[in-house]
Amino acid sequence: MTWCKKCGSTQNQVKSGKTSAGSQRMYCKQCRTVYTPIKKCYDKDIKILACQLYLSGKSFRQVGKKFNVDGNTVSMWVQKFSSNF
Ligand SMILES: [Zn+2]
Numbered sequence: 566m567t568w569c570k571k572c573g574s575t576q577n578q579v580k581s582g583k584t585s586a587g588s589q590r591m592y593c594k595q596c597r598t599v600y601t602p603i604k605k606c607y608d609k610d611i612k613i614l615a616c617q618l619y620l621s622g623k624s625f626r627q628v629g630k631k632f633n634v635d636g637n638t639v640s641m642w643v644q645k646f647s648s649n650f
């Protein structure tokens with residue numbers, strides 16, 4: 566699954582050529598951003614993005630659904646990261 570790093574959308578994601586390093590690039594039609602998808606699951610970027618979505622008013626469950634993880638996992642990430650903010 567691919568999702569936009571900027572807006573977190575999983576819809577309207579299309580391939581957009583490759584980087585000079587050869588990684589696939591994606592284009593988000595939702596917010597018109599070109600980005601390189603995150604390959605590793607649950608890496609720091611995803612956790613931060615999950616926290617940002619939560620802080621923007623979504624519930625743990627809503628955020629969890631987006632990333633295919635449990636709401637409790639999201640709550641754990643937020644707790645962990647909010648102490649670093
Ligand atoms: Zn987007």
